[in-house]
Amino acid sequence: MVAHLNTTKYWVNDMTRFVLTNGKSITKPFNKIWIILGILIVLVVFFSYFIQYDPRYIVLSELSVLFEKLFTPRGTRTWSDYFAYMLTLKDPLISTLQMSFAGTIMGSILAIPVAIFAAKNIAKYPIIYVPMRFLMNLIRTIPALILALIAVMFVGIGVLPGIIAITIFTFGIMAKMLYEVIETIDMNSYEALESTGANKIQAFRYAVFPQIFPIYISYLVYIFEINVRSSAILGYVGTEGIGSVIKDNILYNYDRVGAAIIVMFVLILTIQFISNLIRRKLQ
Amino acid sequence: MTKTEQILKKKPKKWITNLIFTFAIIIAIVYSFSDSRINWKRFNSVGSYLNAMLESFADIDVDFLLGTGLYRFEEGVLFLTLETLAIGFLGTLIGAILAIPFSFLASTNIVGPKFAKLGETFLIIIRVFPEIILALILVKGFGMNALTGVLTIGLHSIGMLGKMFAETIDNMDRSSIEALDAVGANVWQKIRYGIIPQIVPELSSVALYRLDINVRSATILGIIGAGGLGATMVLAASNWNWSVLGAIMLSIIVMVLVVDGISSYLRNKLV
Numbered sequence A: 001m002v003a004h005l006n007t008t009k010y011w012v013n014d015m016t017r018f019v020l021t022n023g024k025s026i027t028k029p030f031n032k033i034w035i036i037l038g039i040l041i042v043l044v045v046f047f048s049y050f051i052q053y054d055p056r057y058i059v060l061s062e063l064s065v066l067f068e069k070l071f072t073p074r075g076t077r078t079w080s081d082y083f084a085y086m087l088t089l090k091d092p093l094i095s096t097l098q099m100s101f102a103g104t105i106m107g108s109i110l111a112i113p114v115a116i117f118a119a120k121n122i123a124k125y126p127i128i129y130v131p132m133r134f135l136m137n138l139i140r141t142i143p144a145l146i147l148a149l150i151a152v153m154f155v156g157i158g159v160l161p162g163i164i165a166i167t168i169f170t171f172g173i174m175a176k177m178l179y180e181v182i183e184t185i186d187m188n189s190y191e192a193l194e195s196t197g198a199n200k201i202q203a204f205r206y207a208v209f210p211q212i213f214p215i216y217i218s219y220l221v222y223i224f225e226i227n228v229r230s231s232a233i234l235g236y237v238g239t240e241g242i243g244s245v246i247k248d249n250i251l252y253n254y255d256r257v258g259a260a261i262i263v264m265f266v267l268i269l270t271i272q273f274i275s276n277l278i279r280r281k282l283q
Numbered sequence B: 001m002t003k004t005e006q007i008l009k010k011k012p013k014k015w016i017t018n019l020i021f022t023f024a025i026i027i028a029i030v031y032s033f034s035d036s037r038i039n040w041k042r043f044n045s046v047g048s049y050l051n052a053m054l055e056s057f058a059d060i061d062v063d064f065l066l067g068t069g070l071y072r073f074e075e076g077v078l079f080l081t082l083e084t085l086a087i088g089f090l091g092t093l094i095g096a097i098l099a100i101p102f103s104f105l106a107s108t109n110i111v112g113p114k115f116a117k118l119g120e121t122f123l124i125i126i127r128v129f130p131e132i133i134l135a136l137i138l139v140k141g142f143g144m145n146a147l148t149g150v151l152t153i154g155l156h157s158i159g160m161l162g163k164m165f166a167e168t169i170d171n172m173d174r175s176s177i178e179a180l181d182a183v184g185a186n187v188w189q190k191i192r193y194g195i196i197p198q199i200v201p202e203l204s205s206v207a208l209y210r211l212d213i214n215v216r217s218a219t220i221l222g223i224i225g226a227g228g229l230g231a232t233m234v235l236a237a238s239n240w241n242w243s244v245l246g247a248i249m250l251s252i253i254v255m256v257l258v259v260d261g262i263s264s265y266l267r268n269k270l271v
Helices: A002-007 A033-048 A061-071 A079-088 A090-118 A126-141 A144-155 A159-184 A188-195 A200-237 A242-249 A254-282 B003-010 B015-033 B040-058 B062-066 B077-105 B113-128 B131-142 B146-170 B175-182 B187-218 B230-238 B242-270
Strands: A010-012 A017-020 A025-027
Touching: A033 B077, A061 A254, A061 B131, A079 A090, A079 A254, A090 A126, A090 A159, A090 A200, A090 A242, A090 A254, A090 B015, A126 A159, A126 B242, A144 A159, A144 A200, A144 B040, A144 B230, A144 B242, A159 A200, A188 A200, A200 A242, A200 A254, A200 B131, A242 A254, A242 B131, A254 B113, A254 B131, B040 B242, B062 B077, B062 B242, B077 B113, B077 B146, B077 B187, B077 B242, B113 B146, B131 B146, B146 B187, B175 B187, B187 B242, B230 B242
Parallel strands: none
Antiparallel strands: A010 A017, A017 A025
């Protein structure tokens, strides 16, 4: 290829500079990919230092043993016991759903006023929307699990800490997603209503509300789906639900853990399916 | 009757359906709280707890935060935070690399619509499987260490990253590949000059977004022993050790805000 270039049009000076036959030279821009790759390699090496593990504890055969323990009945129990146990998980299943539902609804309702005051086009002064945004960013950094941990310390174990944690968690995401939606809406109708003499609340009700309501509902369904999934984790710190069943049995009854995992997985898939269906309808 | 009134009368009456929906939702909310096991009296003591919490949050143990003095560096919050970051970062990297072949399997452009459906279903299954359960399973094989955390995050990320990568590949503009075809480029040149410049910015932007999520979820993997801040956090919470918990929460908030900032800055630059 180089020989071909030499004889006809231009010759190659070095890797990055080409000189054409008419005397003009072209410099190939330096490819930034090498800098990025270099940074990436440095980061990988740096972070690898923190991943400390003991090779003696890596026993991959344990994984297949675990799978057998999880998904076959233990000891003298039979398959019918295994499936009968699944049916007894009805109560924790309902607790999980109650927790997620109540938390999602309350958090979403609390998010509405904050989202409105955080939107630049409705709350026109930075003194209103900046603190609101700071508040929701701060809340969003705290994982739901830590909220649940603290809620358990405050109100004890049960469904209530789960509801509180999910409420705060939902509030964080919903407020952020909602204010971003409110900022993108068409404000002409709002101004038109204001010019006809509607007050701010009326203008909001008839101009802004119809634009954001379907999106709000679709976010609500989406967050509900996330919350059902995360309530599996919340069980680990003392809230009720499927997660606590797994935690209670993890030390000795692997078959029950397996049954609970299957039940939870079916629940999550069902919720996901319904949520997708509703969201597709809304769009 | 004026015309306006006539038109107003024609307006569909939605209030009945609205009422039914509102009623159903109110019933569902009441039912959600109807659990008699909720001990409302616990709310009486919330105020004093909040006081204790805020007092000890203000009085954070600096030695513990930095891992100096009484504590070894490996026990300090600083080390654990870096470990959490490492889990999130390396997990995202592994997830992004593993997601590429999976995204090919889920992309209509490459394997055709029928196979793509299958691949997509597989990715959904990965995506909805809770991380903590995955970690619980992997802990048995890889031991209680940060490696388990990295693998958990990596495997779990495949679900979302694979789906987004597949969408990027499907939405790719094919005219540049045809143009390269027309000038006689070979397969490697087509990939190098036709495909990579198009998809790499989007893939990295998705991966950066996922990094943000992964750092958040790496903070909780510690509860089941997969490394990071979680283990110390749960221990501190069960001992009512507010000042340790405060140090951990502070570092989580700072870490998440920093990663969020870097990730969104880089994503804005890429797009």
